[in-house]
Amino acid sequence: MMLKSAASGLSHGHRALPEHAEKAVKQALAKAGLERANAILLFLTPEYAANPEPALRAAARAGGCMQVVGCTGAGILTEDEWVLDSPGAAAMVLGGNVHLSIAPQGKLSDEDTVLSLCTPAGMTAEWLDVSAKRFGAVSGDLFGHGPFKVWSGARVAESEQVDAILSGVDSVIGASQGVRALTSPIEVAEVQGYDIKRLGNYPALSVLVQSLPRNVREMEHVPLHLIMGGVAIGDPETAIREGRYRLNHIVAANLRDQSITLSERPARGERLFWAMRDALTAERDMHACVTRSVQALPGAPDFALLFPCIGRGPNFFGNRDRDLDVLRSQLPGLPVIGMYGNGELGPLDGVNHLYQYSAVFGLFCCAGTRECH
Numbered sequence: 001m002m003l004k005s006a007a008s009g010l011s012h013g014h015r016a017l018p019e020h021a022e023k024a025v026k027q028a029l030a031k032a033g034l035e036r037a038n039a040i041l042l043f044l045t046p047e048y049a050a051n052p053e054p055a056l057r058a059a060a061r062a063g064g065c066m067q068v069v070g071c072t073g074a075g076i077l078t079e080d081e082w083v084l085d086s087p088g089a090a091a092m093v094l095g096g097n098v099h100l101s102i103a104p105q106g107k108l109s110d111e112d113t114v115l116s117l118c119t120p121a122g123m124t125a126e127w128l129d130v131s132a133k134r135f136g137a138v139s140g141d142l143f144g145h146g147p148f149k150v151w152s153g154a155r156v157a158e159s160e161q162v163d164a165i166l167s168g169v170d171s172v173i174g175a176s177q178g179v180r181a182l183t184s185p186i187e188v189a190e191v192q193g194y195d196i197k198r199l200g201n202y203p204a205l206s207v208l209v210q211s212l213p214r215n216v217r218e219m220e221h222v223p224l225h226l227i228m229g230g231v232a233i234g235d236p237e238t239a240i241r242e243g244r245y246r247l248n249h250i251v252a253a254n255l256r257d258q259s260i261t262l263s264e265r266p267a268r269g270e271r272l273f274w275a276m277r278d279a280l281t282a283e284r285d286m287h288a289c290v291t292r293s294v295q296a297l298p299g300a301p302d303f304a305l306l307f308p309c310i311g312r313g314p315n316f317f318g319n320r321d322r323d324l325d326v327l328r329s330q331l332p333g334l335p336v337i338g339m340y341g342n343g344e345l346g347p348l349d350g351v352n353h354l355y356q357y358s359a360v361f362g363l364f365c366c367a368g369t370r371e372c373h
Contacts, residue, residue, distance in 0.1 A: 005096040005366050006303035007031035008078040008335045012088025016047035018058035024091035025062035031335075036064030037093035039100035041305070042151075043076045043339040047087040049147040053156060055089060060154040063093055067100055069164045071117045071139040071150040073339030074310040079328055082321050084314060084340070092303065092337040097168040097366055102152050108132035108163065113171045113362075115164045115305070116345050119148040122160030123343065123354070134163075134352040135173045135362050137307035140342030169302075169364040174293040175346040176323065176359045177243060178282030179228065182211035185236035185271035194251070195259040196229075196266050203258030208274050216276075224250050229262060232271040233349045240273065243289065246348060247275070247356060277357060282312065283322040286359060290330050293363050301331060301363040306338035308359040313340050323359040 009027025011020040025040060040063045048055055049072040059068050075084035083090075094100055100115070108114060108130050116136040118127070123138050139148040150162045186207065190197035196204040208227070209217060216222060229248040232239035239245050252261040266272065294301065308323045317323075327336055344360040346353060 003034060003096065004032040004302070004335070005098045006092055006094050006335045008080070008090065008092045008337045010076065010078045010080060010083070010088065010090045012045070012083045012086045014086065016045070016087035018054040020087065020089040021055035021059040021091065022062040024089045025059045025093060028091050028093040029063065032093055032095055034093060034095045037095055038065065038098060039067040039069065039094045040065055041092040041094070041100075041337055042068050042070040043090045043337065044070070044072045045076055045083065045087050046072055046074060046141065048072055049149050052149050052151065056151055056154040059089070059091060066154050068154040069100055069115070069152045069162060071162070071339065072148055073137070073139055073341050074141040075313065075340040077306065077321065077324055077336070077338050077340070079324075079334060079336040082314065082324060090337050090339070092335060099167045100164050101167065103163040103165050112165050113173070115166060117150045117162045119146070119150060119160040120144045120342065122150070127161055128345070128352050128354060130352065133173060133347055134345050135347070135360055136345045137339065137341035137360065138343035138345070141310060144342055166364065168367055170298050170367045171362055171364050172293040172296045173346050173360070173362050174289040175243065175344070175348065175355055176282065176286040176289045177245070177247060177355065178285030178358070179230060179247065179275035180278035180281040181230070181240045182274040182276055183207065185232040185239065185273045188266055188268055188270045188272050191266050191268050192259070194265050195254070195261050196272070197257070197259045199272065204260045205253055205255070205258040208253070208260060211274050224253060226277045228275055229272045230275045232273065236271045243285065244349065246353065248272070249356070279317050279322070283317070283326065286323050286326045287330070290326055290361070293361070294330070297363055297365050299365040301334060301365050303335040304331070304361060304363050306336055306359065306361045307344050308338070308340055309344055309355075309357050310340040310342060311357050312359060327361070
């Protein structure tokens, strides 16, 4: 049997038992043809959050490895299935020349590709703002309620943050925001605090209302939670198509002065477009992101990590995870592991960014050798 650099396993049932972690690791080892792992990625469902350490120890014993890294999430996934409604564990074993090492605090290099996991309490601007490329997710549910746990070295991280450096691989990190643009980018002409007063020559709310699809415009209550502003980065003509924008969510629409209050302070001169969450657009965008990422890799990917927002997963796509489906259809047989969280971490415009309602993924191929498969 040809040895693999990575393989996944998943187990779930009616109770949050350590045996699910053990079974998932053993499945992954069998698929990879390995007797023991260099490192184990382990994601557990929320039922384990109160006391995950028995499951961590079970995974470590099964894999013959103390380097167990992961977190609890609102749900878990592998290339075989996703789980949102029952206790379970997803595991990926890493072997061959692929290693996962815990980064010493404050010692990240610009060249490092860092798997970053944190709880909502561990998510700080200082932690996010480093020169190394972070990717990963925030352990949480749609509402940010707890408890949540992250771990490394088969132990819960008291700092509520984990940074793990992947070595022995070439990597490409992708992020699919996948919103449907309702307008082209328009210059922000007037702002007051968090309020956009005017876009171009027109009141901000007027521009938004005129851009809405007719069926939405005629609703008694416009679904503001599905509508947001997108701030174009770089060339506004290509920013939307290439995913170079950051989303700024709507807090309130103010009829009195026709302004719109956003969650982040807007800046005069920015180019902003109104956008709407849309499942078909999100699926198409994910397809384009995966295609670009595969083309950017120096070789065929050996494994992938996928972190979709819980607000974008099967509940958004109609009981199908279209993000996972895209990976499976474009890269059949590729080992995949991930979890559904509340906030996704990845690069945007040269800096680390906290995404919302998005899917962040990493594709990895063994560096400098073709012994990995």
